[in-house]
Amino acid sequence: MPDLISQWLNQNDIFTVMTLLEYWNGLVTTVHLVFLSLLIGLVIALPLAILRTVRNPFVSGPIWVFTYLFRGTPLLIQLYIIYYGIAQIPGIQETFWWLIFREPFYPALLAFTLNTAAYTTEIIRGAIIATPVGEIEAAKAYGMSWMLRMRRIILPNAARRAVQAYSNEVIFMLHASAIASVVTMVDLTGAARNIYARTYAPFDAFIFVALIYLMLTFILVFVFRKLENHLLRHQRPVNS
């Protein structure tokens, strides 16, 4: 049976077993990179968002600078600076940092993580400061400490408000990851570019990869709809 499939596949120029394998490897790289950067980015963003709402400018100021820098410059430029810039620092090749930055994966992961952390920080901060004053006053009236208020009242409600905006950020990140191919990573776009360079069939090579991105986006949208339904179930009308 596998012989039959490979025989059938090899009858056309584009979708041979070899190119499909190349697309598959690209898919694995893209998912790996995007998933890790989103996960680490979210973990960084949560404390930063809370600290960003603190009144003391010495605490919130630096975080504002960080989010401003990373939201104010194109991700492609950030990736170029991290990938090519770091390699130009004299003597970097002799330090242990080079083990990390030699391969394109970690520079790309770092750029993507910092970028998504900046956006996510602002999304969560927006959700936190939108907390109705009444809820906070009620919590205070119950004698809740700052910690308890955060944990029980502010953050759970902020998550409900943030989830829709965050789902956009996740999808943007998936699509932004296409630029990883400029630093020699063979992600989905990199695989499509290689296949295109071999076959000179831009339509076939790129439409196929576009369909894969659409499928990934579809899965993300589905997961976030489930999550929204779960988080916002108290808003559903009765008997629905």
Add this chain to the structure above:
Amino acid sequence: MKKILIAASCALAMLTGSVQAEDSIRIAFDVPYEPFEYKDENGELTGFEVELAAAMCEEMNAKCEFVIQAWDGMIPGLLARKFDAIMSSMSVTPERAERVLFSKPYYNTPGGWFAAEGFDIDVTDMDAMKDKSVGVQRGTTMDTFVTENMTGVVNIKRYNTAGDMVLDLEGQRLDVVFVDYPVGEQTIKNKDGFIEIGESVKLGEGVGVAMRKRDTDLAKRANKALDTLKENGTYDAIMKKYFAYDIKV
């Protein structure tokens, strides 16, 4: 009324047709690709192919416009009529010839291997080359050669521009770069600490002007201009400005 309309549209078609005929020929280059096409200190486009293109246009009595286009959009851009000819070191290959019309080749250079000083491995020795990083520009004949001969042995890294690739060689991310010989000579060998290694490899039948398949007239004119330039010494004069050796075919 109908007749007038038809006559008017015919006249219009002739008018626009004649305008199109005198319209300039747009020629695309991917820069920087020293010494074939690059920008000098004043930001002016120059190089061997740029000068040759200018000489050809003069020979053809045509007005030409030079366009800058990144390598991986070259053939689609040509087919989409964003420009009419490519003179950007595009080697004639059977795969490309299926999509575009090539003129006679106007130069041929080998691919050369370049590395940092102290690299003393024979590039044809596959055991010794195992797991070395080799950089090529995506979609070039050098890419095809490395893909066919070294896949699974070395770690092939493909770059969009030669500039990025040289940066990574300097940054020690690449052990070896396999690039069009004159480009490597100009941008790598001229730098301190970098050398040429091994034998250069002759690849394919050379570089030609790429045009749309239907533009056979343009191809004829280009071929004629090339022949004249090669005979009357203009070609040699331009070549000597950029190369110490012969790349004429």
